[in-house]
Amino acid sequence: xxxxxxxxxxxxxxxxxxxxxxxxxxxxxxxxxxxxxxxxxxxxxxxxxxxxxxxxxxxxxxxxxxxxxxxxxxxxxxxxxxxxxxxxxxxxxxxxxxxxxxxxxxxxxxxxxxxxxxxxxxxxxxxxxxxxxxxxxxxxxxxxxxxxxxxxxxxxxxxxxxxxxxxxxxxxxxxxxxxxxxxxxxxxxxxxxxxxxxxxxxxxxxxxxxxxxxxxxxxxxxxxxxxxxxxxxxxxxxxxxxxxxxxxx
Amino acid sequence: xxxxxxxxxxxxxxxxxxxxxxxxxxxxxxxxxxxxxxxxxxxxxxxxxxxxxxxxxxxxxxxxxxxxxxxxxxxxxxxxxxxxxxxxxxxxxxxxxxxxxxxxxxxxxxxxxxxxxxxxxxxxxxxxxxxxxxxxxxxxxxxxxxxxxxxxxxxxxxxxxxxxxxxxxxxxxxxxxxxxxxxxxxxxxxxxxxxxxxxxxxxxxxxxxxxxxxxxxxxxxxxxxx
Numbered sequence: 001x002x003x004x005x006x007x008x009x010x011x012x013x014x015x016x017x018x019x020x021x022x023x024x025x026x027x028x029x030x031x032x033x034x035x036x037x038x039x040x041x042x043x044x045x046x047x048x049x050x051x052x053x054x055x056x057x058x059x060x061x062x063x064x065x066x067x068x069x070x071x072x073x074x075x076x077x078x079x080x081x082x083x084x085x086x087x088x089x090x091x092x093x094x095x096x097x098x099x100x101x102x103x104x105x106x107x108x109x110x111x112x113x114x115x116x117x118x119x120x121x122x123x124x125x126x127x128x129x130x131x132x133x134x135x136x137x138x139x140x141x142x143x144x145x146x147x148x149x150x151x152x153x154x155x156x157x158x159x160x161x162x163x164x165x166x167x168x169x170x171x172x173x174x175x176x177x178x179x180x181x182x183x184x185x186x187x188x189x190x191x192x193x194x195x196x197x198x199x200x201x202x203x204x205x206x207x208x209x210x211x212x213x214x215x216x217x218x219x220x221x222x223x224x225x226x227x228x229x230x231x232x233x234x235x236x237x238x239x240x241x242x243x244x245x246x247x248x249x
Numbered sequence: 250x251x252x253x254x255x256x257x258x259x260x261x262x263x264x265x266x267x268x269x270x271x272x273x274x275x276x277x278x279x280x281x282x283x284x285x286x287x288x289x290x291x292x293x294x295x296x297x298x299x300x301x302x303x304x305x306x307x308x309x310x311x312x313x314x315x316x317x318x319x320x321x322x323x324x325x326x327x328x329x330x331x332x333x334x335x336x337x338x339x340x341x342x343x344x345x346x347x348x349x350x351x352x353x354x355x356x357x358x359x360x361x362x363x364x365x366x367x368x369x370x371x372x373x374x375x376x377x378x379x380x381x382x383x384x385x386x387x388x389x390x391x392x393x394x395x396x397x398x399x400x401x402x403x404x405x406x407x408x409x410x411x412x413x414x415x416x417x418x419x420x421x422x423x424x425x426x427x428x429x430x431x432x433x434x435x436x437x438x439x440x441x442x443x444x445x446x447x448x449x450x451x452x453x454x455x456x457x458x459x460x461x462x463x464x465x466x467x468x469x470x471x472x473x474x475x
Contacts, residue, residue, distance in 0.1 A: 099335025
């Protein structure tokens with residue numbers, strides 16, 4: 001049968017990442033309240049919001065690092081399961097904390113995570129990722145001797161080592177020097193232009209807008225505003241952001 | 250299965266490599282083992298007590314307290330840079346994580362148990378003769394049960410505000426059977442009794458180790474998951 005006549009796969013037509021009425025409570029505090037998101041491949045959602053808005057909690061639930069109090073996260077239409085971690089192979093997480101072992105070298109850290117993800121051809125993957133983030137010459141250096149920016153770049157290589165379909169980024173620009181920011185910006189642009197689904201939480205309006213195809217502003221646990229990148233005007237966005245945060249828009 | 254074993258090997262490899270480079274826990278446990286052996290040797294009045302008669306109990310107490318120094322810090326290095334979060338968000342099943350960390354702890358404690366035996370043999374004048382192999386085996390079996398419980402409860406205590414201070418309170422009551430059977434078996438072996446006399450104790454130590462591993466593997470995920 002010609003390829004063009006084949007019916008589209010039902011799985012391929014489902015959103016890559018979906019959150020349904022996602023809520024997270026910490027005792028009496030509701031950090032995330034009834035958030036609905038549906039993202040296709042190639043979409044890059046940037047979530048802005050003030051401190052305490054629940055952005056990191058939302059990202060934690062999307063990445064399976066924490067359980068929602070109620071609601072569901074689905075990847076390609078299947079609810080994520082905490083007892084079966086196979087879906088985790090499709091998700092890469094970059095936090096402002098690197099998930100790196102200080103006493104292991106850059107190469108050993110990647111090898112360790114590669115084995116946890118059950119990856120083959122690790123030597124090639126590691127060499128390629130280290131080259132991409134400009135750390136080939138630091139491969140044999142223990143990460144405690146790397147600068148913050150280098151560790152963050154290595155962490156980016158770790159998050160992308162297994163070619164995840166969904167990439168979650170929590171404040172990735174925190175503490176980066178201009179050079180490290182440049183590498184991160186390039187890699188994020190590659191992700192956006194590829195078919196990955198990316199969710200990034202950041203305070204940095206300019207960096208966030210540079211990468212986004214969709215934008216949301218989270219306030220007090222809810223998405224107080226969301227729209228496509230085309231709805232946002234760079235010059236007026238900061239004013240709009242403050243208006244939304246202060247409840248004037 | 251290949252992936253499971255690969256993940257298990259990765260965690261053991263990582264834990265041992267990190268420990269060999271930092272020597273944080275080995276140094277603390279080793280120093281404690283030597284100092285305890287020396288102090289116990291001087292604290293016994295040899296005119297009223299034969300050192301061989303009390304050595305087994307003191308060996309096991311040294312092992313338990315020294316082991317606690319190391320096992321209690323199992324998750325300390327994991328906390329830096331939120332590294333453990335990286336493991337938890339990987340596809341590795343939580344029982345693999347538990348077993349990997351337990352095996353790495355076992356390797357460290359087994360080295361220390363050999364050091365404890367050497368120190369006590371030296372300062373207490375123990376003549377183990379042909380039973381030395383069985384003593385090493387019994388200490389190994391006890392160490393396995395201890396680290397299985399210790400790793401599980403170290404994870405529990407790491408998640409509390411009391412941290413490591415909570416660990417002895419949680420774990421000591423559960424170690425009573427292991428200490429009873431371990432001391433009984435070691436004491437008889439030191440006294441030169443044949444293995445047939447301690448077979449029951451060894452079985453109980455083995456059962457304790459298997460039960461601790463199984464319970465730990467099942468419960469670990471409830472302890473470490475959010």
